[in-house]
Amino acid sequence: MNELTATQGAHAELxxxxxxxxxSETETVTMAFTAPDCFITPRGAVQGGLVAGFLDEAMGWAHVMATGGVEAPLNLDITMTLLKMVPAGPLTCTGRVLRRGKRVIFLEGELFDAEGNVLARSTSTAIPTPRPGT
Incomplete structure (x- = not known):
């Protein structure tokens, strides 16, 4: 897997x-994001659903990378906790596979600001599916 593989899709570009x-030992992916100004609400922070998108992207790629690109998770649920307002600009997100079974996957994610402060956390329960296009 390489950088180009991990950034396919118009949503990733956005x-x-x-x-x-x-x-691979901890099945943890680290991704960088740049929240564009169009994601910012009148309160001055990234809209919550878009924050969930950052976390979902990292959690999903953790599973994709852990399976060598063969599988992709299909979410059953995502739970997110916003700990601080998420600013525009550079962000870092980690996604990790907590447990992977044949029928269910448990994932977690954390979103950080440029100083390393945790801004949001999430968990997801998903179904392993063949990765589209493979």
Whole structure:
């Protein structure tokens, strides 16, 4: 898997996704995002549903990378906790496979600001499916 593989799709371009690393031992992916100004609400922070998109992207790629690109998760649910307002500009997100079974996958994600402060956390329960296009 390479940087280009991890950033396919118009949605990834919109979110300013950049693949940073994958740790196969912990099945953790690190991705960088740039929240564009159009994501910012009148309160001055990224809209919550778009924050969930950052977390979903990282959690999903953790599973994709852990399976060598063969599988992609199909979410059954995503739970998110916003800890601080998410600013425009550079962000870092980690996604990790907590447990992967034949029928269910458990994932988690964390979103950080440029200083390393945790802004949001999420978990997801998903179904392993063949990765589209493989």
């Amino acid at each position: 979110m300013g996704v950049r693949f940073v690393s994958f740790d």
